[in-house]
């Protein structure tokens with residue numbers, strides 16, 4: 536059993552679509568739950584004017600009937616409200632072509648220049664429309680479906696911010712979780728009030744200077760069984776799949792599992808987690824491995840992080856060249872976020888939920904939720920008696 540999905544849609548086109556295949560029948564779904572995740576992606580501090588226009592909401596076009604999945608492909612659709620302002624500029628009709636609006640000053644750090652060369656274009660809009668992280672709204676909707684599936688099996692996925700522009704917050708997952716459950720989630724989606732104010736100040740400062748900021752997000756997955764993923768082949772290792780998923784988020788430039796790069800600096804005795812029997816459970820004394828050993832979950836919380844670079848579009852633009860004359864110019868700036876790290880935490884949460892759901896389906900797969908629950912219960916019984 537494999538979970539597959541595709542997304543389509545341009546940033547300023549009519550909307551985004553995702554098709555998800557492989558979720559079982561009889562999973563109870565609520566449109567409100569999906570929309571809540573979409574709203575969380577839009578709320579973070581530091582975003583530009585676009586988020587005031589959009590009010591992302593999902594419409595199910597297939598695969599769901601009377602609040603339950605059918606086991607058939609699920610099609611999700613999200614409207615771009617901004618499309619109204621772009622109908623001519625983004626029309627599919629040749630007769631709507633407008634002269635003199637091509638983007639010819641590619642932005643350093645964005646997909647503009649390499650995309651124009653690769654796809655033989657003379658207007659960077661033909662690249663940026665799809666390279667835009669607008670696409671992440673579709674991925675968050677798919678992730679929300681997967682999170683619903685996981686929640687129904689007792690697994691919870693949480694994404695939050697640990698660092699913005701060099702301002703760090705010490706990880707305290709439980710604090711964040713409690714605030715999240717009370718719907719008191721903060722503008723920077725972190726858990727440390729003092730760090731949060733410093734992050735907000737750093738974003739304001741960058742904005743005033745026409746600059747942008749990146750940061751680090753963390754995703755924790757709680758309630759996982761031992762043995763998701765596998766050591767037997769490279770593409771079955773869950774750590775590799777998670778790293779690929781996180782690195783595929785626009786502007787993500789690094790991934791860590793557990794201690795991550797810090798593990799390279801410590802001796803083994805301060806890296807590996809000792810194994811202890813605690814009552815009926817086999818546990819680890821620490822969780823420096825981030826819940827993964829040998830490409831498999833080990834029953835401890837899964838903890839991964841992603842590093843996001845600063846936004847490439849700068850209001851104080853960097854130098855570039857004109858695509859046609861090759862003369863020096865300032866890079867194009869239309870409208871942009873200053874910092875999208877809080878939004879990226881929700882995207883990271885979504886892509887992790889997708890990979891973990893896929894691993895659950897591979898291990899416990901069945902055509903209906905009832906079958907998956909039976910398989911999981913039997914396995915959990917076996918692990919308990921191990």
Ligand SMILES: Cc1cc2nc3c(=O)[nH]c(=O)nc-3n(C[C@H](O)[C@H](O)[C@H](O)COP(=O)(O)O)c2cc1C
Nearest residue numbers: 645646666667668785786846847848871872875878
């Ligand atoms: C949630 C989110 C919002 C983003 N907003 C912007 C933006 O407003 N302006 C911009 O230039 N880049 C933005 N980016 C980053 C670009 O999409 C990204 O840098 C670009 O696609 C090039 O890909 P790369 O950075 O992975 O090489 C955003 C990324 C994310 C995840």
Ligand SMILES: C=C(O[C@@H]1CC(C(=O)O)=C[C@@H](OP(=O)(O)O)[C@H]1O)C(=O)O
Nearest residue numbers: 583585666667668669672785870871872
């Ligand atoms: C639209 C979204 O993010 C966009 C991602 C983005 C980019 O270059 O990645 C550029 C901006 O688009 P615009 O030029 O329309 O303001 C962001 O707003 C979104 O997150 O829904």
